[in-house]
Structures are given as C-alpha cells and as structure tokens.
Amino acid sequence: xxxxxxxxxxxxxxxxxxxxxxxxxxxxxxxxxxxxxxxxxxxxxxxxxxxxxxxxxxxxxxxxxxxxxxxxxxxxxxxxxxxxxxxxxxxxxxxxxxxxxxxxxxxxxxxxxxxxxxxxxxxxxxxxxxxxxxxxxxxxxxxxxxxxxxxxxxxxxxxxxxxxxxxxxxxxxxxxxxxxxxxxxxxxxxxxxxxxxxxxxxxxxxxxxxxxxxxxxxxxxxxxxxxxxxxxxxxxxxxxxxxxxxxxxxxxxxxxxxxxxxxxxxxxxxxxxxxxxxxxxxxxxxxxxxxxxxxxxxxxxxxxxxxxxxxxxxxxxxxxxxxxxxxxxxxxxxxxxxxxxxxxxxxxxxxxxxxxxxxxxxxxxxxxxxxxxxxxxxxxxxxxxxxxxxxxxxxxxxxxxxxxxxxxxxxxxxxxxxxxxx
Amino acid sequence: xxxxxxxxxxxxxxxxxxxxxxxxxxxxxxxxxxxxxxxxxxxxxxxxxxxxxxxxxxxxxxxxxxxxxxxxxxxxxxxxxxxxxxxxxxxxxxxxxxxxxxxxxxxxxxxxxxxxxxxxxxxxxxxxxxxxxxxxxxxxxxxxxxxxxxxxxxxxxxxxxxxxx
Numbered sequence: 005x006x007x008x009x010x011x012x013x014x015x016x017x018x019x020x021x022x023x024x025x026x027x028x029x030x031x032x033x034x035x036x037x038x039x040x041x042x043x044x045x046x047x048x049x050x051x052x053x054x055x056x057x058x059x060x061x062x063x064x065x066x067x068x069x070x071x072x073x074x075x076x077x078x079x080x081x082x083x084x085x086x087x088x089x090x091x092x093x094x095x096x097x098x099x100x101x102x103x104x105x106x107x108x109x110x111x112x113x114x115x116x117x118x119x120x121x122x123x124x125x126x127x128x129x130x131x132x133x134x135x136x137x138x139x140x141x142x143x144x145x146x147x148x149x150x151x152x153x154x155x156x157x158x159x160x161x162x163x164x165x166x167x168x169x170x171x172x173x174x175x176x177x178x179x180x181x182x183x184x185x186x187x188x189x190x191x192x193x194x195x196x197x198x199x200x201x202x203x204x205x206x207x208x209x210x211x212x213x214x215x216x217x218x219x220x221x222x223x224x225x226x227x228x229x230x231x232x233x234x235x236x237x238x239x240x241x242x243x244x245x246x247x248x249x250x251x252x253x254x255x256x257x258x259x260x261x262x263x264x265x266x267x268x269x270x271x272x273x274x275x276x277x278x279x280x281x282x283x284x285x286x287x288x289x290x291x292x293x294x295x296x297x298x299x300x301x302x303x304x305x306x307x308x309x310x311x312x313x314x315x316x317x318x319x320x321x322x323x324x325x326x327x328x329x330x331x332x333x334x335x336x337x338x339x340x341x342x343x344x345x346x347x348x349x350x351x352x353x354x355x356x357x358x359x360x361x362x363x364x365x366x367x368x369x370x371x372x373x374x375x376x377x378x379x380x381x382x383x384x385x386x387x388x389x390x391x392x393x394x395x396x397x398x399x400x401x402x403x404x405x406x407x408x409x410x411x412x413x414x415x416x417x418x419x420x421x422x423x424x425x426x
Numbered sequence: 427x428x429x430x431x432x433x434x435x436x437x438x439x440x441x442x443x444x445x446x447x448x449x450x451x452x453x454x455x456x457x458x459x460x461x462x463x464x465x466x467x468x469x470x471x472x473x474x475x476x477x478x479x480x481x482x483x484x485x486x487x488x489x490x491x492x493x494x495x496x497x498x499x500x501x502x503x504x505x506x507x508x509x510x511x512x513x514x515x516x517x518x519x520x521x522x523x524x525x526x527x528x529x530x531x532x533x534x535x536x537x538x539x540x541x542x543x544x545x546x547x548x549x550x551x552x553x554x555x556x557x558x559x560x561x562x563x564x565x566x567x568x569x570x571x572x573x574x575x576x577x578x579x580x581x582x583x584x585x586x587x588x589x590x591x
Binding site: 102195196197198199200201202203204223225226228229230287288289291292337342353356357358360361364365366368371372374375378 | 476486488503510512588
C-alpha cells in the first residue's frame, strides 16, 4: 500500500494498539500531505452536501473534498456529477461562486469551457487567429477533461470520492450506520441555515471530539449548571466494523417504561418553569427545553460520524450536517448546515429555531468544542514523540453501552491507520 | 428610504436617540457589564445573530435566536456560570446611523459595525463585521431595542461566539 505514496509516514505508531496516539500526527506537514493523498483522495467517501442544495439541472455548488476544491453539479438528465474545481489548462479555479446555475463552466483566464461531466468542450482560439497560432494538430480536447469524482447518495446526502476503487457507499458505511443515517433523514430535506466555524486546530482533533462522549458532561456544563438532569439517561455507542464511523445516542428513561417520550421533556420544562420565578440559577425562559419526539423512538440526542469528514447531529429537534474541511495542519473549517424537512409544521419549525441556540459556535452545549481543540494544538510544541492516552472503556474499538468510554475515538484511529498505512 | 418628516429636526432627533442607545450598548458589551445587557431590550424583544448569506435567502436559522428578554438573561447566566471560554474582550466600532423608518413610537435604524476581539495573551483580530437592523421602542422611560437583528458579513466565526454582539 505505502510504496505508491509520495509522502512517507513520518510518525511511527507506538506498540500499545489504539490506546496511544502520537501528538506528532497533529502538526506534521508531511502527515498532512499524506492525508490529502491517501485518506481524502483515497478510498473514502466524503460528504459534499445535500441533494436539495442543487435541485435543478445546471445547479452547482462549490465545496471541498479534504482541502481540494471541488464542484458538485446536477446535469441535464438530473444526475449529480462532481469534479475537481481546477481548470485543466493553467490550473485556475473554474467556479468561484458558492452556488449557481450554469449551462457550462468557463474558466475566466483563457475561456476553456467544460460541460456538466467535466469534459472540455471549448478552447478559445483553438485554431488560432487568421491562421496564426492556435493549438497544434495533435491537441485532443478529450484528453483534457477535469478530474472526476465518484458520486453516491444516501437519504439526500451526497458523497464524493476521487478513488474509482472505493467500496459502494452502503458497504463502506455498514448496515447499522445506514439505518442511523436514515433515521434522521426520513423525508425530503430543506436547508434552514448555514454557518462555518473556523477552528485553530488540526482536523483530527475535531474528528476525535465528536467521537468522544466522555467529555460531554464535563466540558459542557450547561445542563448541570441549570440542574437539568441528563446523567441517568440511557444510551450507548455504536462503532462500525471499520472503526471509522460511530453513533452516540441517548434517550429518555421513561421511553423504556413505554410511556410517552414527551413526558420527560415536559418534566424538564415544568421543573424549569417552577424554578424560573424563584431560583437564581434556573432558566428564566424554559421554551428552550421544549421538544417533540419526531422520529418516534424516544432518542433525544444522536451524534453520528462517517469517516473521514461527516458529522450528523440530532439534539432534540435541532438537525445539522457538519462537514469537516482541513485548512492546513493547524486550521479546520466546520461547515454547519442546519436542516429540516419540507413538510415541517409551524411548531416543529419553531422548535428547530429555538433549539438552534444549543448548537454551533454560540451554542450552549457546543461552543466549548470550538476552543478545546486549540487548547491541544497550542500545547503541541513540547510534545515531541509523546502520545495521548485513550484508555477509557478498555483498548477495543467496539460498540458499548456506557458512554464513559473512548471506544469510538480508538475506532477513528483504527480506520485512520489502515488508510494511512501507519 | 428615510421617513417622511415634517422637518429635518425630527430626523436628527431620531438619529440622536439611536446613536446614544448604540453608544451605551457598545460600552456595556465592551466593558463586560453583561448583567446590564438584557435591559437594553424590551420584555418581548427579538434578538437574532445571522449571516448575510442566510438573511438574503430568508433562511431562518442563524447563530443565536432569542425571543424575549428572559432568554437574554439566560444567555448571560450561562456565560457567567456554565460556558467555558478563554477571557476575551470586544471593541465595537459602530458606523454613523441611518434611520430607515418610523412607526408610532418605533424607530427603525441601521448601522454598520466592526468588532475587534482581544484575547488574554494580547492577540487581536477583526472578529466580525456586519450591520445592526434595529427597531427601537421609544415609548418608555428610556429607548430599548424591540428587535435587534445582527447580520454578519461573513459566514465564518473564529473558534466561538460567547459574548453577544
């Protein structure tokens, strides 16, 4: 595997399985380049967006696969196509807008133009001017198309891969992850709002953070501060066979007693309302704690990750697709796409809006995640060949019921080591 | 469009009210007197932070959405007692004010702003720029925001947004 790589592995893996992670992986330029080549542009499926973002023929979206600029476009037949956003002539960005509609893509530099499939269909002055200049006889437009992506879809999500040998998407994900994705995307989707959070840390620190249920009640103090009890909730961690994908979920206790899931939410709401008047620590406005069991299974929180760059989040009725975009060894953009369904009623729309206060860069239970990766990044200079300790919940990377575990963090490294060959 | 006004004096009076309110508001936030912050709003005020991208497309979900003064109080309680973030300060630079309408005791106004964020190690960045789209209720003893829509020019937030804008 590794012999074909132009970027050798510099960090060696310690002899303690998945329970030790070398800090060098977070700030080594050679590792970053190797990730681009082997991991992002290798046999992985990367989230590119939602089908509903490009609903009509000619609609396109520019985004990133790893840190490589790419274009997602719907062709005349309604099929989704993807290609690298880089002109085959002199390498300029072909598409500059975030979203748009185009019959063809024409480079601003020398007007080389491409169809929705990435085929080169026009070269300005190909035959020269007045018989002078122009391309040589042997120039073949069909040899100068754009680099294409494999595209696959699931429940309205669109994934891309540069590797024609990548496994079929549903095999790549495994049955359990597919089921959990379908759970939060059961109906046609609409986008409710975007924002991007810039993290001053390596992308893997964020990928680990979303797979780490251990920190949730320790770093994020909102619920405990307002004395809203979350600790007794049932839930668990699912790690797929590859290790790279995970689901962390929790549900209301009384759902297990076959009572309505609504009741526990209402209990929080009532408790908060009682405290609001006479308690200096209580929430003054309990509306934030409302919620609807919209998927009918009592699960109020589900964080799902797909290796390498996708997170799908359900916090009650707040639904978000997060795309992780590396921006250099110590910079990461997280693109948050808040979504709902085309048939959302007014009450549900209002719940999603209200609960959006929990998440994102200003979110009550998520803002800390924006900073904690940078706390690690800034402490790296002295780390040398030291390693972090990932022993919570044992040394395996398998599904567990307890959330006092780092099993899904170990899973990430299991998948990472395989694709990186380190 | 500027409101119909009987004379220029009325508009300059409205601009004066808005300018004074924004100056006090910025001094409160930048001076870390956040316990006073909710009092700049009416009881049923709507405070929202979103982006130009979302705003232009009518996308409802932004970065913060608070529907009344109690939600603003809760945000400050959370900032002081629950949320973890590094010490940091803002410096608001607010543009001249444009009054865009008036209705009864409400003044509608727009102002551009920039916020420089200073971290405890001294590092400084232009954190955000954008515009305030405000509706100001002048019926009470002091003017208050009945609606404050904070529209950010950029989609990107560096690290986190803890202190309100």
